[in-house]
Amino acid sequence: MTQEHIVIIGNGIAGVTAARHIRKLSDKKVTIISSESEYFFSRTALMYVYMGHMKWQHLKPYEDHFWRKNNFNLVQDHVIDIFPEQHQIELRSKRKIHFDQLIIATGSKPNKFGWPGENANGVQGLYSKQDLELLEKNAPDNKTCRRAVIVGGGLIGVELAEMLHTRKIPVTFLVRESNFWNNVLPDEEAKMLNKHIKSHGIDLRLNTNLEKILVDENNRVYAVKVKESDEIINCDLVGLTAGVSPNIEFVKDSKIETNRGILVNRYLQTNYKHIYAIGDCAEQRENIGYRKPIEAVWYTGRMMGETVAQTICGKPMHYNPGHWFNSAKFFDIEYQTYGWVFNQPKEGHEHFFWKHPEKDICIHINYEKRSRKFIGFNTFGIRMRHVFFNQCLDASATVDDVVKHLHLANFDPELYKTYEKSIQQAFKTQQI
Amino acid sequence: MSTSANISATASADNLNAQQKIALFIGFSGLFILVLAVFKIVVVNQLVALLSSLIFISIGIIWYAKSTYKGQSPGVKNNFIYVSNLTNRGFWAYLLGLSLTGFYIILYFYPEILGLVKNGQNTRLIALFDPLSRVLSGNPASQWFVYGTLYTIAILTFGIKALLKYRHNSYQKVRTLSVIFFQLSFAFIIPELMARLNTNNFSLPYYDLKNIWPLNYYNFEQYRVDQFINAGSIGLALLIFGIISIFIITPILTFKYGKRWYCSWVCGCGGLAETAGDSFRHLSNKSINAWRFERWLIHLVTVFITLATIAVVYSYLGDDSSKYWLTRSTFLIAVMSILSLVFALIMIFKRNALQKDAIYAAIAFFIIIGSLISMHFIDGYQQQLFLFEAETLRSSYGFLIGSIFSGVIGTGFYPIFGNRVWCRFGCPMAAILGLQQRLFSKFRITTNGGQCISCGNCSTYCEMGIDVRAYAQKGENIVRSSCVGCGICANVCPRGVLKLENDNLDHRINSEDILLGNDVDLKDFLKKS
Numbered sequence: 001m002t003q004e005h006i007v008i009i010g011n012g013i014a015g016v017t018a019a020r021h022i023r024k025l026s027d028k029k030v031t032i033i034s035s036e037s038e039y040f041f042s043r044t045a046l047m048y049v050y051m052g053h054m055k056w057q058h059l060k061p062y063e064d065h066f067w068r069k070n071n072f073n074l075v076q077d078h079v080i081d082i083f084p085e086q087h088q089i090e091l092r093s094k095r096k097i098h099f100d101q102l103i104i105a106t107g108s109k110p111n112k113f114g115w116p117g118e119n120a121n122g123v124q125g126l127y128s129k130q131d132l133e134l135l136e137k138n139a140p141d142n143k144t145c146r147r148a149v150i151v152g153g154g155l156i157g158v159e160l161a162e163m164l165h166t167r168k169i170p171v172t173f174l175v176r177e178s179n180f181w182n183n184v185l186p187d188e189e190a191k192m193l194n195k196h197i198k199s200h201g202i203d204l205r206l207n208t209n210l211e212k213i214l215v216d217e218n219n220r221v222y223a224v225k226v227k228e229s230d231e232i233i234n235c236d237l238v239g240l241t242a243g244v245s246p247n248i249e250f251v252k253d254s255k256i257e258t259n260r261g262i263l264v265n266r267y268l269q270t271n272y273k274h275i276y277a278i279g280d281c282a283e284q285r286e287n288i289g290y291r292k293p294i295e296a297v298w299y300t301g302r303m304m305g306e307t308v309a310q311t312i313c314g315k316p317m318h319y320n321p322g323h324w325f326n327s328a329k330f331f332d333i334e335y336q337t338y339g340w341v342f343n344q345p346k347e348g349h350e351h352f353f354w355k356h357p358e359k360d361i362c363i364h365i366n367y368e369k370r371s372r373k374f375i376g377f378n379t380f381g382i383r384m385r386h387v388f389f390n391q392c393l394d395a396s397a398t399v400d401d402v403v404k405h406l407h408l409a410n411f412d413p414e415l416y417k418t419y420e421k422s423i424q425q426a427f428k429t430q431q432i
Numbered sequence: 433m434s435t436s437a438n439i440s441a442t443a444s445a446d447n448l449n450a451q452q453k454i455a456l457f458i459g460f461s462g463l464f465i466l467v468l469a470v471f472k473i474v475v476v477n478q479l480v481a482l483l484s485s486l487i488f489i490s491i492g493i494i495w496y497a498k499s500t501y502k503g504q505s506p507g508v509k510n511n512f513i514y515v516s517n518l519t520n521r522g523f524w525a526y527l528l529g530l531s532l533t534g535f536y537i538i539l540y541f542y543p544e545i546l547g548l549v550k551n552g553q554n555t556r557l558i559a560l561f562d563p564l565s566r567v568l569s570g571n572p573a574s575q576w577f578v579y580g581t582l583y584t585i586a587i588l589t590f591g592i593k594a595l596l597k598y599r600h601n602s603y604q605k606v607r608t609l610s611v612i613f614f615q616l617s618f619a620f621i622i623p624e625l626m627a628r629l630n631t632n633n634f635s636l637p638y639y640d641l642k643n644i645w646p647l648n649y650y651n652f653e654q655y656r657v658d659q660f661i662n663a664g665s666i667g668l669a670l671l672i673f674g675i676i677s678i679f680i681i682t683p684i685l686t687f688k689y690g691k692r693w694y695c696s697w698v699c700g701c702g703g704l705a706e707t708a709g710d711s712f713r714h715l716s717n718k719s720i721n722a723w724r725f726e727r728w729l730i731h732l733v734t735v736f737i738t739l740a741t742i743a744v745v746y747s748y749l750g751d752d753s754s755k756y757w758l759t760r761s762t763f764l765i766a767v768m769s770i771l772s773l774v775f776a777l778i779m780i781f782k783r784n785a786l787q788k789d790a791i792y793a794a795i796a797f798f799i800i801i802g803s804l805i806s807m808h809f810i811d812g813y814q815q816q817l818f819l820f821e822a823e824t825l826r827s828s829y830g831f832l833i834g835s836i837f838s839g840v841i842g843t844g845f846y847p848i849f850g851n852r853v854w855c856r857f858g859c860p861m862a863a864i865l866g867l868q869q870r871l872f873s874k875f876r877i878t879t880n881g882g883q884c885i886s887c888g889n890c891s892t893y894c895e896m897g898i899d900v901r902a903y904a905q906k907g908e909n910i911v912r913s914s915c916v917g918c919g920i921c922a923n924v925c926p927r928g929v930l931k932l933e934n935d936n937l938d939h940r941i942n943s944e945d946i947l948l949g950n951d952v953d954l955k956d957f958l959k960k961s
């Protein structure tokens with residue numbers, strides 16, 4: 001019998017994790033196809049190349065010989081069509097590849113909302129290696145790019161702002177929300193971030209929407225028009241960072257069922273038994289807890305990869321992610337979250353917030369009012385231990401337990417100032 | 433190919449602001465005074481020339497640092513490190529490397545160029561330092577005094593730069609203050625003051641107390657041991673201190689804190705690397721091949737210095753039995769017992785923590801040292817323990833390792849291979865501490881569950897070339913013998929994944945297939961299967 005052939009489309013964290021775990025569990029033939037880059041790289045670190053902290057080679061988590069050594073077949077090409085019944089995919093080079101099982105892990109693409117001028121030169125997102133190279137052309141310095149406008153206040157937007165700031169390019173940051181990222185964060189944190197972002201000289205405009213992008217005769221952006229004020233802002237670059245959506249254009253012609261993403265069941269299986277979808281491009285048919293059906297984060301891709309490998313290697317396994325966690329960095333402020341803290345307390349939930357009187361350090365705890373059960377924790381400027389909160393959530397600990405044992409959660413470097421005492425003090429005061 | 437090209441190549445990092453330019457000018461004027469002195473051009477009084485030179489250099493460096501960091505908010509700002517000519521192996525990096533290397537070669541092998549005159553009046557550069565040396569020790573300067581002074585100024589001024597650069601990080605601040613303190617006091621001032629105690633019939637060897645054998649490879653050579661013994665109880669205390677430093681103090685501190693207590697808090701080589709070398713830390717090679725090379729080389733150096741020291745001590749023990757109560761046979765038996773004990777403990781308790789090649793190498797080294805030592809007990813070989821003259825072993829170690837490796841290559845090549853080449857590939861002290869750190873220590877770098885995003889900052893900025901990310905992205909603690917605990921990986925991590933800790937011995941080395949955050953059942957399932 002010949003070895004089963006597993007084909008993976010996409011060499012991002014989802015596809016590559018699946019491949020690695022399949023290799024751990026079996027010696028199936030594994031082919032990974034991607035058009036973006038020859039080798040897997042860390043998308044989350046794109047910003048550091050532009051800022052000169054690292055070079056491209058540092059973004060690759062595995063040395064180049066790793067892939068051959070572990071017998072992965074790498075193909076750099078674009079998949080243009082899938083034929084589920086024939087067990088075939090077609091590449092841009094017209095080559096066809098037969099698969100026994102297929103994993104689609106094609107990630108996301110930046111959102112565009114049909115703004116006039118959104119496809120002009122000098123308008124771009126920040127998602128891929130090609131975007132990074134383009135940014136290097138569009139905004140090498142503040143002479144070529146005298147001002148940049150960023151549209152959309154999410155995590156990628158703030159990274160782009162920091163990047164451009166290192167090259168002393170003035171940035172205007174258009175954000176739809178009333179406070180930065182307060183569609184996710186409670187207002188207290190969001191306001192702290194407003195201030196922090198502005199303190200770096202970023203021209204942050206809240207409650208502001210883009211109306212259109214103004215383009216010159218060479219189809220190059222020269223300004224944007226703001227909806228609320230009709231103001232015209234001259235600029236040489238427009239960064240579109242208003243979220244991402246699944247990158248599944250090429251799937252739409254096939255009979256694989258899609259909605260916004262590729263629809264999958266709890267086995268991460270599409271409507272075809274031998275075709276799976278994981279990572280940013282997958283959409284859950286069934287809701288999992290408070291999680292969104294599409295989660296465009298690194299960790300989700302990794303966990304799905306870990307799970308799907310088990311299923312493919314003959315141990316069918318539900319995708320059953322543990323407690324939600326995430327992290328990010330806003331200029332100099334590190335953020336971690338464990339469990340759920342919603343921007344508005346949900347019915348029956350209560351919030352406790354503490355902020356350092358001067359520094360940009362704060363925490364936010366969400367718990368059930370009646371049972372006092374701990375639900376989630378936001379921390380800004382203090383590193384905290386993932387294991388600690390996982391155990392608290394596993395054990396359905398109360399908020400009082402969590403606050404009492406907060407020193408066990410501290411993950412800041414040694415010799416750092418600690419804040420548990422004043423947090424505990426404030427918590428006590430609030431409870432009376 | 434596009435992937436190997438530097439994508440951020442268009443950034444212009446080397447635009448200096450006005451203050452930086454002035455600072456550079458002042459700093460280089462200070463240096464220029466020293467260069468002139470080498471060519472016998474001293475326009476003013478020597479003391480004035482020396483002081484103004486040292487002050488200019490210091491002001492230049494500190495002012496430059498200040499104007500660099502003043503405009504930036506506190507935080508990780510490694511902007512343009514990989515674009516700037518000096519920190520990305522450009523022209524200036526090679527020029528600096530060449531100058532440093534040249535300086536070391538002159539210093540070690542041609543000190544007369546610097547103006548050293550044995551038994552006479554120094555000239556040129558060294559003469560410039562005579563007044564300062566006289567104030568401290570009462571003696572004229574030597575090339576080592578010149579070197580020591582410049583070295584101390586480098587640690588001091590670049591230390592201040594590190595304090596500014598890492599002002600958001602208390603671990604870095606305290607650690608930097610520590611290396612400045614140990615350099616200034618233990619390495620520079622105290623030994624000079626100790627030299628003041630010397631009289632015609634009392635003389636202590638020049639002793640930097642924190643410089644421990646085998647880094648201080650000459651500590652047990654005959655002339656020093658004689659000096660210690662002749663200096664009565666103070667000398668004896670110092671000799672005993674030298675021995676317990678390596679056999680008692682070092683193991684205890686390393687057990688509690690890992691080798692960092694020495695390598696990045698106390699040691700002078702480490703001190704220079706962490707301050708003056710800080711801008712070059714990312715240049716260390718992270719490949720698996722470099723790691724392999726490192727493991728062989730550093731352990732060979734350690735075996736080399738162990739053999740050389742045994743041979744040297746052996747050679748003088750027989751000379752004067754009235755002076756040394758230790759006989760050659762007891763000495764060798766003691767050495768063999770210690771080595772066997774360490775070897776047996778490792779093989780019995782820690783076999784599983786070692787990789788195969790490490791075990792083979794350990795066995796081979798043990799057999800080689802053992803059989804060389806046993807030659808003493810066979811007639812006819814007594815005079816030349818280890819086949820070579822002790823003197824040959826000693827002097828070739830001093831030349832190859834002490835001068836060329838630690839100085840010329842170790843520091844001279846900072847801008848090309850990074851700031852810890854010596855510490856990583858050559859230092860026998862680091863090898864011994866590292867072995868213990870790997871096997872018997874509470875120290876580790878803990879990774880924070882599933883939070884790693886594989887960005888690579890930690891690996892890039894690890895001066896020891898450890899691929900930290902390879903562990904972090906698997907949720908595995910970092911327990912590596914080479915880690916000097918500088919804490920920079922934790923500093924640059926944008927997601928708060930890494931923490932240097934001294935903690936429980938259980939679960940120190942962990943390795944899991946599935947990271948925290950995924951299904952608990954899947955984790956359990958994989959553990960069982």
Ligand SMILES: Cc1cc2nc3c(=O)[nH]c(=O)nc-3n(C[C@H](O)[C@H](O)[C@H](O)COP(=O)(O)OP(=O)(O)OC[C@H]3O[C@@H](n4cnc5c(N)ncnc54)[C@H](O)[C@@H]3O)c2cc1C
Nearest residue numbers: 010012013014034035036078079106107279280296297298
């Ligand atoms: C700048 C930036 C910063 C981020 N920071 C964070 C962070 O800090 N934390 C976090 O959790 N998440 C972060 N994310 C999100 C995270 O990177 C993504 O969720 C994750 O990379 C998605 O992984 P994936 O494997 O699903 O898809 P991807 O990484 O997008 O990989 C998909 C690959 O498939 C290729 N591909 C697509 N279609 C085809 C085709 N038809 N044929 C061939 N190849 C194809 C794509 O080119 C791509 O290489 C960030 C994203 C960006 C852009």
Ligand code: SF4
Nearest residue numbers: 894915916918919921
């Ligand atoms: S692993 Fe971290 S602490 Fe250890 S040497 Fe490398 S950067 Fe320093």
Ligand code: SF4
Nearest residue numbers: 884887888890904925
């Ligand atoms: S540990 Fe931190 S710095 Fe290292 S790869 Fe992971 S996220 Fe990046």
